Amino acid sequence: MSGFDETLLDDADETVRVRFIVNGRKVACEVAPRETLVDCLRNTLELTGTHAGCEMGACGACLVQLDGRAVHSCLMFAVQADGAAINTIEGLTESGVIADLQAEFHRRNALQCGFCTPGMLVNAHELLLQVAQPSREEIRDALSGNYCRCTGYEAIVDAIDAVAKARSEGGGAT
């Protein structure tokens, strides 16, 4: 069987080649197995829109889409993502799928320093794909893993709420 090769154990910090599709483009890069996906995205691929905060799953600044679902890029190693499709905030911005959310965040001052914003947007994007008309309580609940140290959250909830309503009315956010 094409199983486990013991010589692997001697190569702990040797880089391995991983391939994934990042923001619609095929990418191959060399990573050490212990390199987290967020470090790979930021340092190797220079996609610095994904932020690294706590690096232990608590703050939500590092959220990206992996095969269409929001995940913490600090809670996986880049090697685990070999073969996957990843969208970062850069890709979601380019494709225009979150343009209304971004405009509404801007309009309502739902960001100040902006550190939390990419994670908030990735999370809000998934929420609105799954729940067309979330209540304010559901929005708050969905944001429970995203820290914001600036805004006090109210404007973020307002912005997501406004986009949810605008989308279900079929128009753009007002």
Add this chain to the structure above:
Amino acid sequence: MDIEETAVKARAFSYFRAATIDQALDAHARAGDDARFIAGGQSLVPALSLRLQAPRLLIDITHIDEMRGIRREGGYLRIGALTRHCEMLSEPLIAEFAPLLHAAAPFVAHRAIRNRGTFGGSVALADPASEFPAMTLALDAEIEIAGATGTRRVKADDFFLDLFETALQPGELITAIYIPLFKADQRFAFDELARRRGDYALVGCGMLATFAGERIDDIRISFFSVSNTPTRVRGAEATLIGSSLDAERIAAAQAALEGDLAPPDSDEVSPAMRLHLARVLLGRVLGRLGEGA
């Protein structure tokens, strides 16, 4: 930037992606104590980043098809160990045949963590503050374990031994969890008390009861965040069996918790406070069970 100098980076390890259960078991056997299986990684990656663990080899089990999928098998629902927490919310078979897991899932961590974390990983880790391990007790689940000597099934009642200690031997894999199918004469209820949604609970409780009319024929009540392991409260269960759920019976069950639970001292919550919260929660959840939940 030197990776060694930054605060939260894992020690170097090798990575192996297993395609079959046999490959995963074989890799673990040959790497010895220094290997770890990685499933969702939602508990393991932080532990590696904080260097609480430093294995030489990480064996990725998430590409093993045999450990995936949810299906009926005899009187059981067989839930593959790789089933993600989010699937507990989205899979119709779970909602129909293991509704207690469906009810508990929204309380497990946050959406993005539920997108990665696995049922098998949660049960293997056996965090006493986790929802799913405790619910396997309430559900009288059986845990399928693959190891060097073959595959066996262990009852949840015999699986959780002590703090983060289970019947799993080093190098063994949980491959699936079997839940007896939910029946028409059964009811379930679940709730927890936490400081913030998504946080680990201060106290949590889930239950499954079989009714004959309004009389409880059988009930299994399991608590989490109350001790070193998920905990069935057999004294409280005994006060309820054979009766209907009136205020007096609920009060008796609440009183019985004193004998069932001996919460450890912690910085956060005193034992007396935790016992109090457990009583309040038990009353609330039994109330819902009575309403048909």
